[in-house]
Amino acid sequence: MTRKPMNLTAYEIMETLVAFPTVSRDSNLALVDWVEEYLGSYGVTARRVPDATGRKAAIYANVGPEVAGGVVLSGHTDVVPVDGQDWTFDPFAVTERDGKYYGRGTCDMKGFDAIALAMVPHALACGVSRPLQIALSYDEEVGCIGAPPMIDDMVAHLPRAAAAIIGEPSMLRPVTGHNASAMFQIDVHGFEVHSSKLPQGVSAIHEAGRILQWVNDWNDRLMAETPDPVSATFDPPHTTTHVGMIAGGTAHNITARDCGLRLGFRVPAGDDLGRHEAALNAMLEELDAGLRAKNPKAGVTWERMNGVPALRPEDGGAAEALIRRLTGDNGTHVVTYGTEAGQFQERGYSAVVCGPGDIAQAHQPDEWIDKDQFHKGEALMRRVVETLV
Numbered sequence: 209m210t211r212k213p214m215n216l217t218a219y220e221i222m223e224t225l226v227a228f229p230t231v232s233r234d235s236n237l238a239l240v241d242w243v244e245e246y247l248g249s250y251g252v253t254a255r256r257v258p259d260a261t262g263r264k265a266a267i268y269a270n271v272g273p274e275v276a277g278g279v280v281l282s283g284h285t286d287v288v289p290v291d292g293q294d295w296t297f298d299p300f301a302v303t304e305r306d307g308k309y310y311g312r313g314t315c316d317m318k319g320f321d322a323i324a325l326a327m328v329p330h331a332l333a334c335g336v337s338r339p340l341q342i343a344l345s346y347d348e349e350v351g352c353i354g355a356p357p358m359i360d361d362m363v364a365h366l367p368r369a370a371a372a373i374i375g376e377p378s379m380l381r382p383v384t385g386h387n388a389s390a391m392f393q394i395d396v397h398g399f400e401v402h403s404s405k406l407p408q409g410v411s412a413i414h415e416a417g418r419i420l421q422w423v424n425d426w427n428d429r430l431m432a433e434t435p436d437p438v439s440a441t442f443d444p445p446h447t448t449t450h451v452g453m454i455a456g457g458t459a460h461n462i463t464a465r466d467c468g469l470r471l472g473f474r475v476p477a478g479d480d481l482g483r484h485e486a487a488l489n490a491m492l493e494e495l496d497a498g499l500r501a502k503n504p505k506a507g508v509t510w511e512r513m514n515g516v517p518a519l520r521p522e523d524g525g526a527a528e529a530l531i532r533r534l535t536g537d538n539g540t541h542v543v544t545y546g547t548e549a550g551q552f553q554e555r556g557y558s559a560v561v562c563g564p565g566d567i568a569q570a571h572q573p574d575e576w577i578d579k580d581q582f583h584k585g586e587a588l589m590r591r592v593v594e595t596l597v
C-alpha cells in the first residue's frame with residue numbers, strides 16, 4: 209500500500225501528540241497507532257513493544273540502512289496527570305501565547321518527540337548512509353518502566369546506534385550525568401493492644417520511628433563524606449535518603465498494627481546505589497528480627513518498587529562528542545533527575561541527555577516550552593541528521 213507522506217511540521221506533530229491525553233495510568237495506544245501511521249506514510253516500518261497488559265506500547269523505527277553507527281532520538285510518550293492543577297489553557301491542546309507553547313507535554317517531552325518524528329522525512333531526503341532511529345517509550349513518569357524492554361528489543365533487532373540522544377528538557381545543553389534512584393515500600397507490622405497495656409503490644413508507628421531515625425543518621429553520615437570527583441559535580445554532591453510518605457495507626461489508644469513508608473535514595477553518578485541498599489537491608493533485617501523476637505505477629509516486610517540507573521559521564525563518549533561539536537557547548541552539565549539515558553547506557557549505548565526546554569516547566573500547571581527553544585531544538589536535530597549522510 210502506498211500512502212502519501214503526511215508532510216507535517218514539527219509544530220503540527222506536537223499539536224497532534226499533545227491532543228492524545230497519554231497520562232501514564234492510561235493507554236497510549238491511540239498515540240502509538242498514529243505514530244505508526246505517520247511513519248508508514250513515509251514507508252518506514254515501526255516495531256511495537258507492548259507491556260504485559262497490552263494497554264500500552266513502546267514504538268521504535270529505523271530510518272535509512274540497517275547498519276551500525278546511527279543515532280537514536282529517544283523520548284517518552286506518557287505525561288504526568290493534570291488532576292488538581294489549575295490550568296488557564298486546555299492541557300491537551302497546544303496554545304501559543306507570548307512566545308510560548310502551552311500544553312501538557314510540550315516541555316516533557318512531546319515537543320522533542322515531535323521534533324524526532326519530523327526528522328524522518330529529513331533523513332530520507334538527505335539520503336543518510338547511517339540510520340536515524342526513533343524510540344518512544346511509555347511509563348517513564350512512573351519510574352522509567354517502559355524503556356528497558358524497548359531497548360532490549362532494539363538491541364535484538366537493530367544494529368546498535370553509535371549515539372543515543374534522550375531529549376528530556378536540558379535547554380539543549382549536553383547533560384552527561386544524572387542520578388540513580390531507587391524506591392522502597394516498607395511495611396512495619398506491630399501488635400495491637402490497648403495503649404494502657406503498651407509493654408504487651410508492639411507499635412508499628414514507634415518501630416517505624418527507628419527507620420526514620422536511621423534515615424536521619426544515614427543522611428548526616430553521607431553529608432559528612434568527601435564526595436568523589438564525579439559526584440562533586442552534582443548538587444547536592446552526595447546521596448540523599450528520603451521518606452516522602454508514611455501512614456499508620458487506627459486510634460490514639462491502640463498500639464498501631466501497621467505503618468507503611470515510602471523510602472527513596474537519589475545517588476549521584478559517582479556513588480554506588482548498592483552500598484545504600486545493602487545498609488538499608490541490613491538495618492531492616494535487624495529490626496525485623498528484633499520485632500519477631502518481641503511478638504511472632506510483628507515484623508518488617510519491604511519491597512524495592514523501582515530503580516533507575518545513573519547516567520555516568522563517559523570518557524570521550526560519541527553521544528556527548530556529537531552534541532558538543534554541534535552546539536559548541538563544552539561545559540559540565542549534570543542533573544539530579546533521572547531519565548532513560550542511564551538505561552540506554554547500561555545496555556551498551558553511548559548516551560547523552562539533550563532536549564529543548566527547561567525542566568522547571570515540566571509537570572507544572574500551564575506547562576510550556578519556549579517557542580525559540582523548540583525551534584532551536586528542531587534546527588539542532590536537523591544537523592544531527594545531517595551528520596549521518
Ligand SMILES: [Zn+2]
Pocket residue numbers: 284316317348376
Ligand atoms: Zn520526561
